[in-house]
Amino acid sequence: KAGVTQTPRYLIKTRGQQVTLSCSPISGHRSVSWYQQTPGQGLQFLFEYFSETQRNKGNFPGRFSGRQFSNSRSEMNVSTLELGDSALYLCASSLEVVYNEQFFGPGTRLTVL
Amino acid sequence: DAKTTQPTSMDCAEGRAANLPCNHSTISGNEYVYWYRQIHSQGPQYIIHGLKNNETNEMASLIITEDRKSSTLILPHATLRDTAVYYCIVATGANNLFFGTGTRLTVIP
Numbered sequence: 001k002a003g004v005t006q007t008p009r010y011l012i013k014t015r016g017q018q019v020t021l022s023c024s025p026i027s028g029h030r031s032v033s034w035y036q037q038t039p040g041q042g043l044q045f046l047f048e049y050f051s052e053t054q055r056n057k058g059n060f061p062g063r064f065s066g067r068q069f070s071n072s073r074s075e076m077n078v079s080t081l082e083l084g085d086s087a088l089y090l091c092a093s094s095l096e097v098v099y100n101e102q103f104f105g106p107g108t109r110l111t112v113l
Numbered sequence: 114d115a116k117t118t119q120p121t122s123m124d125c126a127e128g129r130a131a132n133l134p135c136n137h138s139t140i141s142g143n144e145y146v147y148w149y150r151q152i153h154s155q156g157p158q159y160i161i162h163g164l165k166n167n168e169t170n171e172m173a174s175l176i177i178t179e180d181r182k183s184s185t186l187i188l189p190h191a192t193l194r195d196t197a198v199y200y201c202i203v204a205t206g207a208n209n210l211f212f213g214t215g216t217r218l219t220v221i222p
Contacts, residue, residue, distance in 0.1 A: 004156075043151075
């Protein structure tokens with residue numbers, strides 16, 4: 001079974017631009033979560049989608065948004081990029097059972113110049 | 114927000130058991146303890162989780178104290194490939210995890 005895939009793997013943008021990252025979960029997984037990882041703040045939860053609905057949200061500004069499609073694939077968007085948005089963005093998927101493991105993708109490395 | 118306290122770093126000799134402690138004194142009755150690890154430049158990897166009973170799988174054992182205020186992850190025979198940052202997380206749901214700073218485990222040949 002294929003793992004979680006994320007595209008692109010690397011991205012360079014400039015301040016003020018917007019960016020869209022994509023995540024394809026493991027087949028059969030309906031929950032997709034997004035995380036941001038930076039050296040200063042560590043791994044931080046962004047949001048979780050289940051059946052095309054945002055189910056949980058972390059403490060990030062509204063510039064960070066996401067959506068999930070009917071095939072469970074998910075995208076996250078960051079508008080008006082800031083230097084501090086440079087980070088590794090990780091996507092994780094899991095079965096709909098609540099107390100279960102999450103499978104993480106390799107991440108997208110975003111650099112904002 | 115992270116509700117756990119872990120040592121910043123630990124060393125372990127290859128082939129020996131690695132015991133990674135975690136304090137979670139404010140854990141609620143419906144919160145599980147999860148352990149993940151992250152090897153450099155990769156996404157985190159699930160290891161194990163538990164509520165109040167000790168748990169074991171092919172990767173590790175999880176020992177939770179009776180009062181549930183602390184736990185220990187045990188890697189029975191550490192190998193060089195176990196060198197990673199290990200995160201202890203308490204959460205009510207598996208899909209919105211709050212990672213702390215973790216413990217950097219270095220397995221020494």
